[in-house]
Amino acid sequence: MSKYWSDLTASLVPYVPGEQPKGQQYIKLNTNESPYPPSPKVLEAIHVATNADLRLYPDPTCDKLRETIAQYYGLTKDRVFVGNGSDEILAFAFPAFFSADKTILFPDVTYTFYPVYAKLYGLRFNTVPTDEEFRINEELYLVPNGGIILPNPNAPTARFMLVEQLSRILQANRDQVVIVDEAYIDFGGDSVVPFVKEYPNLLVVQTLSKSRSLAGLRVGMAMGHPDLIEGLNRIKNSFNSYTLDRLAMAGAIASIEDQAYFEETNRKVVATRERISEALKPLGFHVIESKANFLFITHPRKDAQQIFNELKNRGILVRYFNKPRIDQFLRVSIGTDEEMDRFIAELAMIIG
Amino acid sequence: MSKYWSDLTASLVPYVPGEQPKGQQYIKLNTNESPYPPSPKVLEAIHVATNADLRLYPDPTCDKLRETIAQYYGLTKDRVFVGNGSDEILAFAFPAFFSADKTILFPDVTYTFYPVYAKLYGLRFNTVPTDEEFRINEELYLVPNGGIILPNPNAPTARFMLVEQLSRILQANRDQVVIVDEAYIDFGGDSVVPFVKEYPNLLVVQTLSKSRSLAGLRVGMAMGHPDLIEGLNRIKNSFNSYTLDRLAMAGAIASIEDQAYFEETNRKVVATRERISEALKPLGFHVIESKANFLFITHPRKDAQQIFNELKNRGILVRYFNKPRIDQFLRVSIGTDEEMDRFIAELAMIIG
Incomplete structure (x- = not known):
């Protein structure tokens, strides 16, 4: 103290x-x-970007990286946000979409950063019980709430939800934001990124730290309706305009491109x-x-x-x-x- | 909307x-x-760090970089904090040290991010008038307040304060934090970093973006009493544990070392x-x-x-x-x- x-x-x-x-x-x-x-192409791209231009600020809107991600997912750039790791994106998303006067929901056993964010921003939360095998029951998310965050697959339990379950939650919660944290989605789960065009209340958060072997580079991304992306940008630009450095952007672009x-x-x-x-x-x-x-x-x-x-x-x-x-x-x-x-x-x- | x-x-x-x-x-x-x-040694250090270890998370406590900065300034490591640009450090410092029930002070003409931070965290502020030549009168900061942020030199005015002026403000405000934002200090002004040991209420914030030609790498640093550094860490670790990537740390260390x-x-x-x-x-x-x-x-x-x-x-x-x-x-x-x-x-x- x-x-x-x-x-x-x-x-x-x-x-x-x-x-x-x-x-x-x-x-x-x-x-x-x-x-x-990481992919050899990532290392090569970083070598190339390690030059005199480091004296210059990076592109604050990260256009080229966002375009690369948008193309990868068949979206437009205005549906893509990038940040200094998916943790930073979550740290922006909580105050962007959740309010102190409403209670947010997440599973009782999940990523331990969620209650930390809630505390940082003075948000109330209810933890929703998982069953004895840590399965998430989507029925329990069809109640009044001020927003939901669900990791899929969940950590540390490794449990995954089917897109049908998530779709039901998205349909029943059209008036508030549902964040699906897909940090581990590339290891066999089905992503809800294809739902982004259908559900304006859906924000999907992913990271390059796990499936792209770039934990040391700090790059995360989020896909959602342009209104949600603008909400994230409003918080970001009240916090730090340049969250991604030139090398991280160069490496991330090369990573997304090396399918x-x-x-x-x-x-x-x-x-x-x-x-x-x-x-x-x-x-x-x-x-x-x-x-x-x-x-x-x-x-x-x-x-x-x-x-x-x-x-x-x-x-x-x-x-x-x-x-x-x-x-x-x-x-x-x-x-x-x-x-x-x-x-x-x-x-x-x-x-x- | x-x-x-x-x-x-x-x-x-x-x-x-x-x-x-x-x-x-x-x-x-x-x-x-x-x-x-940037220094050729910075580019070389980044080249060396661009390797398979990018698959691993960076050191969340940034020990080696903090030790390098501590040594540079003749301080101990527990008096040094680093962040993703000095903007991020300021974005942590506002909620770490300022409270909604007290009014903070900064000059009427200054870095336009200060009122943005205040708004983000729901903080009240008074802008203190500079004179017709944008000079800062230290007398006006000897009034009751909930914290002070002063850029030295000021931006965009380029006006600088003497350490004697800042010392007077620090002495008169021992019960609240005074942040001195030294983004531009290396171009001829006198730093208050030597005061860090004397004033437990002083936080000095600097950046590698300007005088070290590294705007594209995103590294800032802060020096202060260990209690202030711990306060910054409490906010940081409620927001994003890994704010500096491996390449930024490697480049920053090489930069500090190339005097x-x-x-x-x-x-x-x-x-x-x-x-x-x-x-x-x-x-x-x-x-x-x-x-x-x-x-x-x-x-x-x-x-x-x-x-x-x-x-x-x-x-x-x-x-x-x-x-x-x-x-x-x-x-x-x-x-x-x-x-x-x-x-x-x-x-x-x-x-x-």
Whole structure:
């Protein structure tokens, strides 16, 4: 506490990101990064952009990147917004579309940044129960509310919803904004981006951090009705006009354009995920069905935090959340086949 | 307007950044960028960092960059904060230290983003009059208030305050935060960074965009008491944990470390500024004394907006603000000697 802090600052409970180890080498399965490098074309595009023009401000409206994304999705540029990671876009979307006098909804087990944003902006929220297997029941979102945010697939549970379920929620909530956070959509789920033209209340948020191997570059994107994009721009331009630097834009454009590399790396991640899901079962693990680049697992006889610690001692970092309902689960990012074989081998020894 | 916008979104009057021309080539003297490229060591450091590690999140606490800055200023790392441009740091500082129930102070003619931040966070502000020559009178800041932000040198006026003036304001306002925005301090003004250890209420904000030729990389920094740095971190970590990408951090570290290049380019900018200040006087311009990388000028007989338009037609972009008190002034960034000679030549023809 400091007498110089505002009441807001004093009241916050900030988000805690996953550990980024310094020095010691780990097999890093704790922050859902891709085990594969970015496309060589991305690195080449950044090399080219690393020139004297860095003295100049970047394009504040990010036109070329937005055009590239628009073309990729068959949309017009006025339906696309980009930001410094999808977290920044969410941080703009909460105050852009949600108001303190109405209650927003999100699942009880979900991305832990959502309640942090709500607190930052003084927004009320209700958490909607998922079932004992963390499934989201769309019926529970057909009640009066001031906006909804749904991650699909959900994190850390890996649970995904069908587009039919989301479509029902979108139809029933035409007077408020429904944000679908698709950070993990490229690993086998069906995106609702095709619904953007149909539902003016839909904002789809995606990121280049996971499926495009660019967590270190900080680029996210959002697709929605031009009114929603303008709403995001009004907040952004009251906060920071130049959120994306020249190198991030150059790399992001090259990434979106390299469809073949994107498909190939994601195919590998999905294949490894399926193989490891099966390999965990003989060890006695219960594995939630996943369409993300991570698995959410629990063991009926071995304490999750204990497994987490033993894995760490053996040089493998996974993510453990000491929170109600999920404190017996581990979230395990999908690494390379070699990393995951080592993970399974160590786990077999820990389970005994 | 859209029914999906929050009341806040609908009420905002966002900041409008200076024009970033696409296509047509201009001599660009409108956004206070450096006319010189970044240090070759910066470009080299970015090339080296452009590798497979971009798949990994950056260090969320930016330790290495903060250590580099701390060392540069003879401070400890816990007195340094970094952000995605100094604008982002200011956007965090307003809610971190200012509260809606108290009135903050800043000059009546200043960076137009300050009232935008205040509006975004629902903060009350009083603008403190500058004199007819835009000088800031420190006496007027010795009144009850909920916090102060002072740019030094001021923009767009180029007016600078002496450290003695700022020291008096800091002493008289020990119970609230005084932010000194030093975006332009490296062009001849005296920084208050040495006061950071003495005044726990002082936050100094700087940027790599101007004096380090890195507007396109988006890096800003703030120095202050550890409590103030923690306050900024609480807001940041409720907003976006990873605001600086790996390339921006690598480039920024190399920039801070290359003191010789920094001094050499700034020396050139200052020399050109002094020469052009003198060259404007025979044309009849009144030039406000500047310690920034721009000049604020007015002509007794020729309308400023008309000069702006005629310069633009001749391929030279400067900045014109259609606002009370300054609508007969132009803000002119300092370019290369060659660019400024062309500017003077065209201006001579326009004035006739």
